[in-house]
Structures are given as structure tokens and as C-alpha cells.
Amino acid sequence: MNRAYQSTTGFAQEIEAMVLARAQRGDMQAFSRIYERFGSVCFQLALRILGQRQQAEDIVQEVFLKMIDTIGSYRGDAPFGAWLKRMTANACIDQLRRQRHLGEANADELVAHTASSDPDASSAIDVASLLARLSPRARAIVTLHELEGYTHAELASLFGQSESYSKSILARALKRLNARADASRVNS
Amino acid sequence: MNEEISSLRDMIGGAPTVADLPSPDLWSRIAVAHAQRVRRRRNVRIAGAALVSVFGICALLMLSSWHGLTQDATASVDWQARAQALELQLDGLPMPYLSQSPSAMRTVSEISRIDSSLQAAYDGGASRDSILPLWKRRSQLLSALLAERLQQPVMTDI
Numbered sequence: 114m115n116r117a118y119q120s121t122t123g124f125a126q127e128i129e130a131m132v133l134a135r136a137q138r139g140d141m142q143a144f145s146r147i148y149e150r151f152g153s154v155c156f157q158l159a160l161r162i163l164g165q166r167q168q169a170e171d172i173v174q175e176v177f178l179k180m181i182d183t184i185g186s187y188r189g190d191a192p193f194g195a196w197l198k199r200m201t202a203n204a205c206i207d208q209l210r211r212q213r214h215l216g217e218a219n220a221d222e223l224v225a226h227t228a229s230s231d232p233d234a235s236s237a238i239d240v241a242s243l244l245a246r247l248s249p250r251a252r253a254i255v256t257l258h259e260l261e262g263y264t265h266a267e268l269a270s271l272f273g274q275s276e277s278y279s280k281s282i283l284a285r286a287l288k289r290l291n292a293r294a295d296a297s298r299v300n301s
Numbered sequence: 302m303n304e305e306i307s308s309l310r311d312m313i314g315g316a317p318t319v320a321d322l323p324s325p326d327l328w329s330r331i332a333v334a335h336a337q338r339v340r341r342r343r344n345v346r347i348a349g350a351a352l353v354s355v356f357g358i359c360a361l362l363m364l365s366s367w368h369g370l371t372q373d374a375t376a377s378v379d380w381q382a383r384a385q386a387l388e389l390q391l392d393g394l395p396m397p398y399l400s401q402s403p404s405a406m407r408t409v410s411e412i413s414r415i416d417s418s419l420q421a422a423y424d425g426g427a428s429r430d431s432i433l434p435l436w437k438r439r440s441q442l443l444s445a446l447l448a449e450r451l452q453q454p455v456m457t458d459i
Contacts, residue, residue, distance in 0.1 A: 148328045156321070156322065156323040156327075157321050169323070170324060173327060174327070177331045
């Protein structure tokens with residue numbers, strides 16, 4: 114059972130038809146309205162996948178520039194937020210590919226990740242720190258599956274791997290995150 | 302385990318903190334980047350159009366130059382002067398021993414008709430382009446006549 118946290122991530126928000134029509138005519142004020150509504154949620158998704166603010170902002174810029182270019186072809190077949198979410202996820206995966214974080218490796222290596230800023234286990238539970246302990250691929254799979262409602266079939270297509278591969282990565286990553294969270298709770 | 306995962310989801314997907322928000326100037330940076338891209342694309346389009354125009358003008362110039370050259374090549378043969386030179390050459394030849402052949406007589410007859418046409422054209426103030434073919438034909442006929450005369454035996458006074 115997969116649950117999408119659309120209400121918290123905000124991709125389920127809608128935009129007014131008038132704003133969409135104005136944006137499709139190239140009105141920058143309309144794009145500004147769209148950014149006000151979706152800029153933060155795009156940034157949060159990118160930040161959770163990539164783990165770095167600067168890279169996440171670069172992704173938001175890339176996605177919005179691409180959206181400005183392609184909004185004319187948006188026909189409303191899917192909700193606008195879903196369209197933007199897919200663009201953001203794809204941009205993040207492309208970024209990871211450019212950084213060669215998506216090379217072949219076994220599942221244990223992909224889940225384990227020794228972040229240079231590894232926080233002390235006694236510190237309070239910090240979501241960003243927990244996610245930072247995962248490899249970029251595992252972090253992307255956890256974020257997209259657990260928070261954005263991507264299915265394993267979609268993840269397999271996105272990463273160019275089999276469904277069982279993403280299932281394996283996800284199970285190991287969640288186990289690891291839970292263990293870390295438990296350790297933090299005990300220590301605090 | 303499911304509860305643990307559920308709480309983990311709640312934790313990861315919790316309300317964004319200030320640290321989860323992008324820089325306040327991110328939209329202005331995006332707008333500036335968009336404006337720069339629009340400007341760059343417009344410049345590329347203008348440069349492309351200019352390049353196409355330059356190529357077009359060059360092609361036209363080359364075409365007109367080539368056309369002019371071919372026209373000049375045709376016009377550069379001064380058929381009138383050539384016909385006059387051939388006539389002088391014919392006049393300088395000794396008279397043929399035998400009477401003129403039928404083909405030579407036809408040529409002379411045609412030359413005579415062309416002379417009449419030329420006279421009428423000059424009298425009527427015809428253009429150079431319409432007179433040029435007459436001179437060209439006259440020159441060709443004289444050339445043929447000259448060739449025939451040069452092959453005939455001539456009468457020599459002893």
C-alpha cells in the first residue's frame with residue numbers, strides 16, 4: 114500500500130484556469146503566481162533527493178525555466194502539480210546521473226552512505242540528517258516512493274532498473290532509517 | 302514495523318521548516334535567467350536572419366554576375382565588325398574561275414535579304430538586341446562563303 118503525502122508536499126494544489134491561460138500566453142506575472150504556489154514544494158522534493166540546498170535551487174531554476182518553455186504544450190491531461198512533480202523528479206534523477214551517483218552497485222552499498230557531516234546519534238532526530246545517511250539513489254527512492262507516491266513500476270522506469278531492485282533498496286533503506294530513528298529516540 | 306514506517310513517513314513528510322524553503326530571491330534569479338535566455342534566443346534569431354540575408358544577397362550578386370558574364374560573352378562578339386572584316390577578306394580574293402556554285406548563290410542571295418532587313422531595321426530605329434541576330438547571321442553566311450571561295454580554283458593571268 115502506497116500513500117502519497119500530497120497534502121504536505123503541495124503538488125496536489127491546483128492553479129486557476131485563468132493563471133494557466135495567462136502563463137500559456139507567456140505572462141511572467143502568471144509564472145510568478147505558479148512559483149509562489151509550487152516553488153517551495155519543488156525545492157523540498159529536490160532537497161530531499163539531492164540533499165544539498167544549492168543543487169536543489171539549481172533544480173528548481175532548471176524546472177521552472179523548462180516549464181516556462183513547455184507550458185504551451187500542457188493540455189491538462191494530468192493535474193498541473195503532477196506534471197511539475199514529474200519534471201522535478203526527472204531533473205533530480207538526471208542530476209544524480211550527471212554526478213554518476215546512479216552507477217551499478219549492490220544494494221548494501223547503495224543504501225549505506227557515510228555522510229561527511231554525520232550527526233551524533235545522541236542529537237535530536239533530524240529528517241535531513243537521516244536522509245543524508247542514505248546514498249543518493251536510496252534517498253531518491255525513499256523520497257519518491259514514501260512521500261510522492263511513486264510506484265515501483267514508475268521507479269523502475271525512472272531509474273532504468275527492475276521493480277525488485279527498487280523494492281530491495283527501499284526495504285533496506287527504511288530498515289536503516291528506522292534503526293537510526295530508534296537509536297536517536299533512545300539516546301534522547 | 303508498519304507503524305514504524307508510518308511514523309517515519311510522517312517524520313520525513315512533516316511540515317517544512319525554514320531550512321526547507323528556497324532562498325527568497327530564487328524567483329527573481331529564475332526571471333532574470335529567463336530574460337537572458339529570451340534575449341539570447343532573439344539575438345541568435347537575428348544573427349541567423351542576418352546570416353541568411355547575407356547569403357541571399359551574395360547568392361543574388363553571384364547569380365547576377367554570372368548572368369551578366371554570360372550575356373557579355375554573347376555580346377562581346379562584335380558580329381557587325383566581324384561581318385565587315387569577312388567582307389573585306391572576300392573582296393581581297395581573286396575572282397573565281399568557274400561560275401559560283403548554287404549554294405554560294407543561295408548564300409549571296411540570303412546575304413542580300415539580310416542587308417535589306419538590316420537597312421529596314423536601322424531605318425525603323427530598331428533596338429540593338431533585334432539587330433544583333435541579323436549581323437550574326439550575315440557574319441555566318443560570309444564565313445561560309447569565304448570558306449567556299451577558298452576551295453575553288455582561281456584564274457591566273459599569264
